[in-house]
Amino acid sequence: MLREPTHLTTATWITLGRALGAPVLLWSLQQPEPLSRWWSLGIFLGVSLTDWLDGYIARRFNQVTDLGKVLDPLVDKLLVLAPLLALLERGLVPAWGVYCIVARELTIAGWRSRQREVQGANLWGKAKTVSQILSIALLIAPLPLDLQPWVQASFYLAVGLTIVSGLLYLTSE
Numbered sequence: 001m002l003r004e005p006t007h008l009t010t011a012t013w014i015t016l017g018r019a020l021g022a023p024v025l026l027w028s029l030q031q032p033e034p035l036s037r038w039w040s041l042g043i044f045l046g047v048s049l050t051d052w053l054d055g056y057i058a059r060r061f062n063q064v065t066d067l068g069k070v071l072d073p074l075v076d077k078l079l080v081l082a083p084l085l086a087l088l089e090r091g092l093v094p095a096w097g098v099y100c101i102v103a104r105e106l107t108i109a110g111w112r113s114r115q116r117e118v119q120g121a122n123l124w125g126k127a128k129t130v131s132q133i134l135s136i137a138l139l140i141a142p143l144p145l146d147l148q149p150w151v152q153a154s155f156y157l158a159v160g161l162t163i164v165s166g167l168l169y170l171t172s173e
Contacts, residue, residue, distance in 0.1 A: 011058035012068050014050055019075045021047030022082040029086035034142040040083075041140045047079055048133045073112075076129060077105045083136050092139055097159045101132070104166035111170060122172075124165035131158040
């Protein structure tokens with residue numbers, strides 16, 4: 001059952017706290033040392049795990065709200081786009097791939113804003129998010145060169161799932 005509290009719920013506070021991870025992550029990704037990249041990975045994975053946590057708390061304690069349904073995917077986008085921009089700046093991902101992700105996210109956000117009822121993410125949207133998080137985590141980690149083809153493949157898989165999930169979202173309405 002959906003309820004609209006007069007105050008911010010615990011789940012919403014966690015979502016807002018997760019949003020603060022984006023600027024910290026951007027700063028840490030600007031540091032050139034490999035140790036900083038490991039710290040960046042820890043920050044990224046930590047804030048990514050809070051995405052699961054706020055969803056769990058919202059469902060478990062009946063804190064699902066329309067505000068949460070809007071904020072959660074918005075914060076997810078910030079936490080995906082921030083490291084992608086830093087990785088793009090470092091030449092670790094191609095601009096066309098980041099463009100595809102940004103274009104999908106903006107298109108779906110615009111589409112959702114015109115809907116009368118706010119929908120949660122579907123299975124394809126969740127698969128897209130998981131693939132993006134995994135790919136970004138692998139790209140952030142200072143892994144050996146012999147693993148880089150696999151790391152790049154994970155990025156292309158994330159781009160593909162991003163495009164497919166966006167097309168399925170738009171055509172299912």
